[in-house]
Amino acid sequence: xxxxxxxxxxxxxxxxxxxxxxxxxxxxxxxxxxxxxxxxxxxxxxxxxxxxxxxxxxxxxxxxxxxxxxxxxxxxxxxxxxxxxxxxxxxxxxxxxxxxxxxxxxxxxxxxxxxxxxxxxxxxxxxxxxxxxxxxxxxxxxxxxxxxxxxxxxxxxxxxxxxxxxxxxxxxxxxxxxxxxxxxxxxxxxxxxxxxxxxxxxxxxxxxxxxxxxxxxxxxxxxxxxxxxxxxxxxxxxxxxxxxxxxxxxxxxxxxxxxxxxxxxxxxxxxxxxxxxxxxxxxxxxxxxxxxxxxxxxxxxxxxxxxxxxxxxxxxxxxxxxxxxxxxxxxxxxxxxxxxxxxxxxxxxxxxxxxxxxxxxxxxxxxxxxxxxxxxxxxxxxxxxxxxxxxxxxxxxxxxxxxxxxxxxxxxxxxxxxxxxxxxxxxxxxxxxxxxxxxxxxxxxxx
Numbered sequence: 001x002x003x004x005x006x007x008x009x010x011x012x013x014x015x016x017x018x019x020x021x022x023x024x025x026x027x028x029x030x031x032x033x034x035x036x037x038x039x040x041x042x043x044x045x046x047x048x049x050x051x052x053x054x055x056x057x058x059x060x061x062x063x064x065x066x067x068x069x070x071x072x073x074x075x076x077x078x079x080x081x082x083x084x085x086x087x088x089x090x091x092x093x094x095x096x097x098x099x100x101x102x103x104x105x106x107x108x109x110x111x112x113x114x115x116x117x118x119x120x121x122x123x124x125x126x127x128x129x130x131x132x133x134x135x136x137x138x139x140x141x142x143x144x145x146x147x148x149x150x151x152x153x154x155x156x157x158x159x160x161x162x163x164x165x166x167x168x169x170x171x172x173x174x175x176x177x178x179x180x181x182x183x184x185x186x187x188x189x190x191x192x193x194x195x196x197x198x199x200x201x202x203x204x205x206x207x208x209x210x211x212x213x214x215x216x217x218x219x220x221x222x223x224x225x226x227x228x229x230x231x232x233x234x235x236x237x238x239x240x241x242x243x244x245x246x247x248x249x250x251x252x253x254x255x256x257x258x259x260x261x262x263x264x265x266x267x268x269x270x271x272x273x274x275x276x277x278x279x280x281x282x283x284x285x286x287x288x289x290x291x292x293x294x295x296x297x298x299x300x301x302x303x304x305x306x307x308x309x310x311x312x313x314x315x316x317x318x319x320x321x322x323x324x325x326x327x328x329x330x331x332x333x334x335x336x337x338x339x340x341x342x343x344x345x346x347x348x349x350x351x352x353x354x355x356x357x358x359x360x361x362x363x364x365x366x367x368x369x370x371x372x373x374x375x376x377x378x379x380x381x382x383x384x385x386x387x388x389x390x391x392x393x394x395x396x397x398x399x400x401x402x403x404x405x406x407x408x409x410x411x412x413x414x415x416x417x418x419x420x421x422x423x424x425x426x427x428x429x430x431x432x433x434x435x436x437x438x439x440x441x442x443x444x445x446x447x
Contacts, residue, residue: 008199008200008201008208009199009200010200010201010202010203010204011138011142011200011201011202011203012142012202012203012204012219013204015147017200018142018143018147018151019150019151019154020196021196021197021200022135022139022143022151022154022155022158023154023155023157023158023296024158024193024196024197025090025094025131025135025155025193025196025197026135026154026155026156026158026159026162027158027159027161027162027193028094028097028131028162028189028190028193028194029128029131029132029135029159029162030158030159030160030161030162030163030164030165030166030288030292031162031163031165031166031186031189031190032097032101032124032128032166032186032190033128033159033162033163033166034162034163034164034165034166034167034170034285034288035166035167035170035171035182035183035186036061036121036124036125036128037058037061037259037262037263038163038167038262038266038281038284039166039167039170039171039174039182039281040057040121041054041057041058041263041266041267042171042266042269042270042280042281042284043171043174043175044057044111045266045267045269045270045271046270046276046278047111049111051264051267051392051393051396051397052393052397053114054263054267054392055263055389055390055392055393056114056118057114057117057118057121058259058263058389058392059386059389059390060118060119060121060122060125061121061122061125062125062259062382062385062386062389063122063125063386064122064125064126064128064129064382065125065129065132065378065379065381065382065383065385065386066379066382066383066386067126067129067379068129068130068132068133068375068376068378068379068382069372069375069376069379071129071130071133071375072133072137072372072374072375072376072379073228073231073232073235073369073372075089075133075134075137075372075375076137076231076369076372077228077231080210081216082206082207082210082214082215082216083201083206083207083208083209083210083214084138084201084202084203084206084217085137085138085141085202086134086135086137086138086141086202087138087197087201087202087206089130089133089134089137090131090134090135090138090197091194091197091198092130092134093127093128093130093131093132093133093134093135094131094190094193094194094197095194096127096130096131097124097127097128097131097187097190098187098190098191098194099127100120100123100124100126100127100128101124101183101184101186101187101190102183102184102187103120103123103124104117104120104121104123104124104183105179105180105182105183105184105187106180107120110179129382132378133375133378136362136374136375136378137372137374137375138202139151139155139362139374140362140365140373140374141202142202143362145363148359148362148363149300149301149303149304149308149355149359150300150301150304151300152299152300152303152355152356152358152359152362153295153296153297153298153299153300153301153303153355154296154300155358156292156295156299156351156354156355156358157291157292157293157294157295157296157297157299157351157355158292158296159292160288160289160291160292160295160347160351161288161289161292161293161296162292163285163288163292164284164285164286164287164288164289164292165285165289166186166285167281167282167284167285167288168281168282168285168286169182169185170182170183170185170186170281171278171281171282171285172278173185175278201214202217203217203219204217205217231369231372234366234369234372235369235372235373235376238366238369238373238431239373239376241427241430243364243422243423243424243426243427243430244364244427246418246421246422247360247361247364247377247422247427248376248377248380249380249418250357250360250415250418250419250422251357251361251377251378251380251381251384252380252381252383252384252387253384253411253412253414253415253418254316254353254354254357254381254384254411254412254415255381255382255384255385255388256381256383256384256385256386256387256388256411257384257388257408257411257412257415258350258354258385258388259384259385259386259388259389260388260389260391260392260407260408260411261323261388261408263388263389263392264392264396264404265284265343266280266284267396268333268401269283269339272333272334272401273333273334273336273339274334275336275339283339283340283343283344284343284347286340286344287343287344287346287347287348288347288351290344290347290348291344291347291348291350291351291352292351294348294351294352295351295352295355298352299351299352299355299356300355300359302352303355303356303359308356308359308360308363308424309360309419309420309422309424311352311356312353312356312357312360312419313416313419313420315349315350315352315353315356316353316412316415316416316419317416318349319346319349319350319353319412320409320412320413322342322345322346322349323346323405323408323409324405324406324409326342326405327401327402327405327406327409328402330401330402333401360422360424361374361377361378362374363424363428364424364427364428364431365377365431366431388411391407395407
């Protein structure tokens with residue numbers, strides 16, 4: 001049996017490598033999501049597809065993320081513990097993304113085979129959802145509470161930078177060469193990033209790969225739940241709490257509003273501002289790059305320094321002001337500099353707001369059912385995203401652009417109201433109490 005390398009970093013022992021690992025994994029996620037959720041819809045708008053057709057594609061992309069709550073309990077219950085609690089699932093998700101990108105790359109004439117195209121997008125998005133659930137579960141497991149806000153800044157920023165790279169390079173490849181070339185290029189990049197989780201173990205002494213030396217860690221054995229009854233009981237105990245329900249509602253409304261607006265934005269830019277899909281993708285990529293770097297450098301720090309609820313409220317208010325201003329400034333809709341500035345400002349505020357909301361969700365999770373609880377939160381957010389995409393057709397086809405923008409403003413105002421009702425400190429106390437009770441029950445079962 002090969003000798004296990006002793007000089008490779010271990011996530012549980014190094015703050016730097018924790019930051020590096022989750023930055024890399026979210027960068028990979030951003031590469032995939034950038035093209036799937038923004039680049040391809042912009043390309044479809046440029047090719048004359050209707051809001052309903054684009055909305056249907058967006059629903060196919062968003063729908064798998066609503067099923068993560070089915071996969072997440074499997075991650076909490078089943079794993080190859082000698083390789084870590086969540087790392088085997090992370091690797092499965094990474095390799096799945098590569099395979100899914102190869103599949104969608106070879107859909108013949110995708111714009112004229114929309115059903116097959118949407119089906120391939122559904123498959124790719126499903127694999128992305130698995131990778132995301134595994135990564136989030138690992139993050140909740142091994143990131144200390146005092147690093148969570150900063151780590152969410154790195155994660156959110158990295159996803160936006162990955163998205164910006166995919167948009168800029170992917171859209172250029174798509175228009176200069178082919179759709180196949182664009183998707184295969186992203187698959188290669190994600191394949192290279194997979195080397196990061198391959199080389200970084202969760203705990204000392206674990207296997208790097210199934211055939212290398214190593215064994216399950218004591219910590220992993222202690223935290224691993226071994227029966228469905230305990231998992232389901234824990235989930236019930238967690239989600240009957242008032243603050244858990246409020247956090248779920250916050251994610252549903254905020255993610256739904258974002259997907260509504262961001263699926264609508266390329267259509268607006270192409271139809272009203274007269275942009276090409278390449279120009280829009282480059283503008284969006286620039287905005288994501290600025291927002292991503294800002295999120296990595298400042299997003300987590302500002303939340304740690306001034307508090308999650310305060311900063312998120314300020315970001316929501318900034319977005320509301322920005323979009324309301326766009327609705328009133330119709331004379332500037334065809335002004336390229338104005339729209340470019342709007343997109344950059346919007347994505348900057350959007351990045352910081354998401355970092356804060358995700359940090360709340362992560363802080364308020366149980367360690368024992370990390371994948372299940374955090375993924376349930378994210379699934380509720382994904383369900384909101386799907387609803388947001390579904391609303392595009394009926395709202396835009398029956399209302400002016402101004403009223404459509406104000407629909408988004410109304411959604412965010414509702415999200416602000418829900419945010420004010422959440423008591424984070426009380427939720428953290430209740431999570432600690434529930435974890436202690438379940439840990440004691442596990443010990444009794446093992447004796």
